[in-house]
Amino acid sequence: MEIVVKNLMKEFKNIIILNDVNLKFLDGNIYGLHGRNGSGKSVFLKLLCGLYLPTSGTILYDNKIYNFKNDFPPFVGALIERPSFFADMSGYDNLKLLASIKKVADDNQILEAMKVVNLLDQKDKIFNKYSLGMKQKLGIAQAIMENQKVIILDEPFNGIEDISVKKIKKYLLKLKEQGKIVILSSHIIDDLNEICDKIYYFDNGYVVEK
Amino acid sequence: MDMLLKNKMLKANNDFLDLKIVLGYKNIIISIFIIFVSDLIGIISYFQNKNFWSVLYNILTNQMHYLLLFSVIVYNIFYISSKFKNYLFMSRYKNYSLFLKTLLKNILLFIALLLIISFSFILIVSMLKSHFNFEMINHEYYNILLPFYLIIYILRETIIIFLISVIVFYICNYNFNKILSLLLMIVIPVANLFANQSKIINGIFQLPIIYSYYLIKLPCSNIYLELAGSMIQLFILSFIIILLKNYDIKGDL
Numbered sequence: 284m285e286i287v288v289k290n291l292m293k294e295f296k297n298i299i300i301l302n303d304v305n306l307k308f309l310d311g312n313i314y315g316l317h318g319r320n321g322s323g324k325s326v327f328l329k330l331l332c333g334l335y336l337p338t339s340g341t342i343l344y345d346n347k348i349y350n351f352k353n354d355f356p357p358f359v360g361a362l363i364e365r366p367s368f369f370a371d372m373s374g375y376d377n378l379k380l381l382a383s384i385k386k387v388a389d390d391n392q393i394l395e396a397m398k399v400v401n402l403l404d405q406k407d408k409i410f411n412k413y414s415l416g417m418k419q420k421l422g423i424a425q426a427i428m429e430n431q432k433v434i435i436l437d438e439p440f441n442g443i444e445d446i447s448v449k450k451i452k453k454y455l456l457k458l459k460e461q462g463k464i465v466i467l468s469s470h471i472i473d474d475l476n477e478i479c480d481k482i483y484y485f486d487n488g489y490v491v492e493k
Numbered sequence: 494m495d496m497l498l499k500n501k502m503l504k505a506n507n508d509f510l511d512l513k514i515v516l517g518y519k520n521i522i523i524s525i526f527i528i529f530v531s532d533l534i535g536i537i538s539y540f541q542n543k544n545f546w547s548v549l550y551n552i553l554t555n556q557m558h559y560l561l562l563f564s565v566i567v568y569n570i571f572y573i574s575s576k577f578k579n580y581l582f583m584s585r586y587k588n589y590s591l592f593l594k595t596l597l598k599n600i601l602l603f604i605a606l607l608l609i610i611s612f613s614f615i616l617i618v619s620m621l622k623s624h625f626n627f628e629m630i631n632h633e634y635y636n637i638l639l640p641f642y643l644i645i646y647i648l649r650e651t652i653i654i655f656l657i658s659v660i661v662f663y664i665c666n667y668n669f670n671k672i673l674s675l676l677l678m679i680v681i682p683v684a685n686l687f688a689n690q691s692k693i694i695n696g697i698f699q700l701p702i703i704y705s706y707y708l709i710k711l712p713c714s715n716i717y718l719e720l721a722g723s724m725i726q727l728f729i730l731s732f733i734i735i736l737l738k739n740y741d742i743k744g745d746l
Binding site: 329332333334335336351352353354355357359361363366367368369381384385425 | 576579580581582583584585586587588589742744745746
């Protein structure tokens with residue numbers, strides 16, 4: 284799997300968010316996206332997921348363009364911004380409902396994903412009763428449960444306690460060993476330095492390698 | 494028990510989203526309650542006749558009944574769409590149009606359920622109110638049996654409700670101007686309040702083009718004229734749906 288971003292530009296109402304971005308993501312690597320809040324990291328990740336259309340330029344997954352107008356990239360598991368789950372359902376039921384769409388993840392995979400994020404003992408708790416950190420963990424669990432080739436996580440460690448962060452980082456390194464592409468965004472550089480092979484810095488619409 | 498039921502429903506059919514969980518019991522109960530109220534308005538406002546077909550005809554053609562019915566439908570389409578229209582769900586489908594198709598299928602199923610509940614209630618009350626008097630009578634304007642007319646009417650009513658629901662669904666889920674969308678959402682139920690046809694329609698050019706006129710009593714000089722009007726109305730609504738379906742979404746999701 285190879286993701287190639289060519290001359291990518293994105294603007295909203297004539298404000299340029301991303302300008303001439305050229306990046307390449309390869310198998311078996313963890314990539315970090317760093318930049319202050321509002322630097323365009325989340326927009327870039329939404330473009331990668333096919334939820335946004337580029338103003339110009341292309342994103343190619345193995346030479347194929349994916350976006351909501353044709354097909355969503357089928358091999359991406361993503362957590363972007365605050366995920367909206369069903370408030371009256373348990374964390375486990377929420378994951379089960381999502382898993383029922385693709386029919387890829389079985390019960391064991393769902394439980395395994397919850398275990399990775401240290402949420403197994405809270406699986407039957409109603410989502411509404413989850414703390415901010417637990418909601419974030421559930422967001423990560425849904426992104427990893429289907430064992431996708433590309434994992435995209437936007438500010439994944441927000442609100443999560445250190446023990447769980449360590450466990451998740453260890454898991455991401457395991458995914459790297461399995462040959463997956465992991466793309467993480469964070470405004471905290473230390474989080475990225477620890478596990479990323481490459482870090483890209485987002486500033487004023489431009490992206491440079493750190 | 495509730496947990497077991499949830500698991501069973503989640504496993505039961507992957508193509509159908511579990512609206513009971515999504516909507517929540519409170520929402521479903523409120524929707525059904527408003528449907529009952531909408532039926533009751535039609536029932537209470539008609540006292541005169543003691544014939545089952547006549548009672549049924551008068552309840553079904555009450556415009557307040559449709560004001561409430563469409564309000565419930567529009568609200569639920571908005572609510573369900575807002576719950577599902579996020580990337581967690583969308584991105585798990587092959588593409589956005591398949592996501593919309595699945596969501597629409599589920600919404601129409603829910604509306605069908607509401608209509609069945611509403612119609613069953615109207616049927617029971619009509620029977621009780623008419624003291625089970627099923628005597629065959631003619632339609633008030635046309636020389637045809639009222640039960641025969643009612644079959645045509647119910648078929649037309651059901652098709653119009655489904656077509657309007659599809660239109661509302663597309664307006665909800667496409668990136669139209671928010672104020673325009675909201676205005677349309679209000680106009681669609683409220684249109685039922687302004688439907689009033691007391692003069693007899695004699696020609697095809699006098700036929701109303703607003704859908705709500707085809708849910709109330711529409712006095713035409715003959716049944717064929719009303720049928721022609723119904724066909725034109727269904728064609729107009731279908732045409733709007735085709736336009737919406739082929740609309741190229743502007744901007745992002």
